[in-house]
Amino acid sequence: MKFGASRLVAFLTLLAAIGFGAGSAHAQDQAIADDQFTLSGGAARTADASAGDGYSAHMTNDSAAWKIQYQNWDFGTLKAGKLYDVYVKVKVKHAVPAPTGNAFVAGIYDATNASDVVPARTIAAANTADGVWREYRLGTFAPNAGVNSLSFYVGGASNAAQVSDIYVDAFIFKEYSNVQIEDASFYKFNGASLVTDGMTPDHSAARMANGPGSGWNVQAKIDGARIEAGKPYRITADIKPERSDWQTSSGDLFGYLVYDLTTSSYLVNPTVVSSATIPKVAYYHQVQLGTVTVDPAHDVRVCFYPVNNAANFPAVRIDRVALTRQPEDESAAKAINAYPYKLSPANQDGLNDSTRIAYTLPAPQTESVIVQRVSDQATVRTLTPASTSSGSRAVVWDGKNDGGQYVSNGLYVVRVRSGSTDLRRVNVQVIAGVSLAASANPVKNDVPKGVFYEAGGDPLRSRRSGRLS
Numbered sequence: 001m002k003f004g005a006s007r008l009v010a011f012l013t014l015l016a017a018i019g020f021g022a023g024s025a026h027a028q029d030q031a032i033a034d035d036q037f038t039l040s041g042g043a044a045r046t047a048d049a050s051a052g053d054g055y056s057a058h059m060t061n062d063s064a065a066w067k068i069q070y071q072n073w074d075f076g077t078l079k080a081g082k083l084y085d086v087y088v089k090v091k092v093k094h095a096v097p098a099p100t101g102n103a104f105v106a107g108i109y110d111a112t113n114a115s116d117v118v119p120a121r122t123i124a125a126a127n128t129a130d131g132v133w134r135e136y137r138l139g140t141f142a143p144n145a146g147v148n149s150l151s152f153y154v155g156g157a158s159n160a161a162q163v164s165d166i167y168v169d170a171f172i173f174k175e176y177s178n179v180q181i182e183d184a185s186f187y188k189f190n191g192a193s194l195v196t197d198g199m200t201p202d203h204s205a206a207r208m209a210n211g212p213g214s215g216w217n218v219q220a221k222i223d224g225a226r227i228e229a230g231k232p233y234r235i236t237a238d239i240k241p242e243r244s245d246w247q248t249s250s251g252d253l254f255g256y257l258v259y260d261l262t263t264s265s266y267l268v269n270p271t272v273v274s275s276a277t278i279p280k281v282a283y284y285h286q287v288q289l290g291t292v293t294v295d296p297a298h299d300v301r302v303c304f305y306p307v308n309n310a311a312n313f314p315a316v317r318i319d320r321v322a323l324t325r326q327p328e329d330e331s332a333a334k335a336i337n338a339y340p341y342k343l344s345p346a347n348q349d350g351l352n353d354s355t356r357i358a359y360t361l362p363a364p365q366t367e368s369v370i371v372q373r374v375s376d377q378a379t380v381r382t383l384t385p386a387s388t389s390s391g392s393r394a395v396v397w398d399g400k401n402d403g404g405q406y407v408s409n410g411l412y413v414v415r416v417r418s419g420s421t422d423l424r425r426v427n428v429q430v431i432a433g434v435s436l437a438a439s440a441n442p443v444k445n446d447v448p449k450g451v452f453y454e455a456g457g458d459p460l461r462s463r464r465s466g467r468l469s
Contacts, residue, residue, distance in 0.1 A: 030077065031089075031170040032070050032152075043067035048167065050091070050133065056167045061092075061104065061160045066153035068168045071111070073411065073427060075144040083142050083176050083327045087135040088154060089169040092128045099125035099162035105155045108138055112148035112413065113425045117141055117331050125163050133169060141331035143173065146341045147411065147427045179226045179233070179323040181302070186318070187219040197317060199240070199284060205317040208254065210310040216257070216303035220321040224296035233323040235268070235289040235302060240317045241278065250275050252307040254316045256289055262298035272307060284319055294323075335360050336424035338414060344433025345399025346406045352433065354398040357383075357414050359424045364390040367418050371397060374411040374427070381407075383414075399430055 034045055034057040043059035050056075059067040078084060088106050107120035118139030128134065143150070152171045157163070183194060183206040190213070197205040208218050220237075227233070235258065243249040253275055258268035268290040278285050294300050302321045307313075336359035343352045361367065369383040380401040397414065401407050409430050416424035 029175075030173045032172075033170050034168060036070060037168070038069045038071050039067065040069075041065045041067040048169075050131075051167075051169045053169075056091075056169045059154075059156065059166050059168075061156040061163050061166055062158065063156050064105070064158050066151070066155040068154045068166075070152040070171050071149065073112075073147050073149040078144040078173060079175065080144045081142050082144070083140050083329055084173045085140050085176060085327075086138045086143075086152065087172040087174065088138060088152070089133055089135050089172060090123075090128075090154065091131060091133045091167045091169075092125075092163050093165035093167075094125070094128075094130040095160065095162055095164040099128075099159075101125055101159045101162050102157035103128045103159070103163040104157050104166050106136060106138055107153060108141070109151040109153060110148050111151050112427050113334075113336060114422075115332065115335075117150060119332075122157070125159070128163065135172065139330040140176070140327050141329055146338070147429045148425075149427065176325075176327040179223065181220040181222070181321040181323075183319055185221070187221065187301075188217065189219075190215050190217045192217040195317070197240075197319070200238075200319045202319075205240070205319045207315050207317050208304055208306060209315045210254070210306045210308070210313055212308050214255070214305050216259075216301070216305050218304040218318055220302040222294055222300045222302065222323065224294070224298065224300075227294050227296045227323070228325070229296050230293065231325050232291050232293050233325050234291045235321065235323055236286050237289055237302070237304075237321045238284040238319040239273075239278075239287050240282070240284045240319070241275070241313050242315045242317070244312055244314060246280070249312040251309045251312050253278065253309075253313055254307055255305045256287075257303050257305070258290065258292055258300065259303055260295070260298050260300050262295070262300075267292040267294070267300065270305070275313070284317075289321075336414075336416065336426045338426045338428050341427070342429045342431055343397075343399055344431050347433045349433065354396050355428055356394055356396050357426060357428075358392070358394040359416055359426075360392050361390045361416075361423065364388055365418050365423065367416055367423060369395050370415050370417065371428075372413050372415060373407070374413050380412070397428070 033053055034055055037057050039057060043057060045055055046058045047054060048056040057068045086108065092103050103123045103125045105120050105122050108117040110117050118141060121136065121138060123136055154166065154168050156166060182202060183204055186206045188206060192206060192208045194204055195207045196203060206218050241253050253273045255270055255272045257266060257270040260267055273287060289302065304318060338355050338357045340352050340355055343355045345353045366386055366388050368386040370379050371381040371383065372379050381397065382402060383395045383397055399406050407430055409432055412428050412430060414426050414428060415422050
């Protein structure tokens with residue numbers, strides 16, 4: 001029985017190491033460079049040694065026009081339905097030493113439905129630095145949750161006397177990800193050290209010995225550049241205790257706190273963790289440390305301190321500290337929506353064969369719904385004839401034209417109209433779809449050959465223990 005238990009622990013240890021590493025992937029940023037911009041009103045792409053690619057888009061600040069735009073409807077390179085923080089990288093030229101008024105505006109616009117995706121941001125001259133590149137956040141939304149034509153734009157503020165020129169290098173899509181502080185960057189004191197540990201993704205952990213004293217021997221500094229002001233973050237730490245005896249070790253494990261060195265105040269009060277709260281399995285446990293709102297300009301540390309219980313737990317290992325914030329979709333509520341926004345009707349495989357267009361009309365109006373091909377604006381289908389209606393409405397398009405034939409692949413716009421005026425618009429893409437084939441060697445008559453129980457859950461264990469021990 002002892003031999004079986006040790007093998008079980010080793011197996012669980014391996015599973016934990018695999019699962020722990022699999023969950024540590026980082027999101028990737030995607031930058032749209034100036035060579036993909038649409039420029040107008042005298043804006044031009046010019047050589048710029050300070051830009052990463054040697055070029056930037058330049059415009060004078062003599063009007064409020066959106067002279068620099070990135071226009072697209074296909075965001076297939078981004079994850080479907082995932083929220084992204086969208087930034088624009090801008091530098092300006094000051095016409096006077098301390099400019100006043102506004103420097104520029106930037107935002108995201110839905111050209112299909114003629115509405116803002118997120119409210120436009122106006123950047124004050126005081127929030128810019130002369131000739132210095134800065135990233136300005138436009139908002140958080142899911143770019144790949146539809147195929148409407150979107151415009152990411154920068155416009156002037158008609159304030160050339162204060163801020164004469166505006167330069168744009170890129171629009172940047174940053175998938176929301178946790179802020180992670182790895183053990184290699186921890187501050188370590190009083191014998192705490194970095195040790196090799198094959199159970200962690202980076203094969204290392206910070207080891208803090210227990211014993212007398214309460215020094216903050218391991219400290220993880222929060223990077224203010226990765227924190228958004230005024231937002232609550234949930235703090236967790238991945239911890240593995242070292243046990244003297246697998247059966248009998250009990251009591252306190254370690255202590256933690258969160259401290260703002262700038263204001264000399266606790267954000268999370270000193271707290272001791274008991275072994276009763278940690279499962280008795282040899283892997284890294286994610287311990288909840290609390291929820292805090294951090295000032296990005298402050299020096300804030302997540303700290304760990306020992307407890308006088310080395311006889312039971314000689315040390316604890318800390319692999320990483322994570323700060324998690326639930327992102328908020330800042331896009332405006334949609335008055336029209338198509339789901340799914342990509343359909344493949346021609347193969348009739350039961351997957352995305354039609355789309356449901358739901359929309360809202362605030363007041364009674366005479367409206368009709370048509371489908372047009374975007375490339376030439378030709379009407380391919382009339383979904384509903386003119387009638388008076390209001391409130392929540394829905395109509396289904398099966399991908400066919402008025403002649404009952406499936407339309408060709410491409411981008412289509414569904415228009416809710418009153419006469420010749422569009423009340424609502426949404427894009428839909430028709431694609432070829434995927435053909436599914438049966439496996440060449442399907443498994444037949446596959447039945448379970450036994451029943452597996454979690455450790456300690458075998459109902460016959462007590463009966464066999466005498467014979468197997």
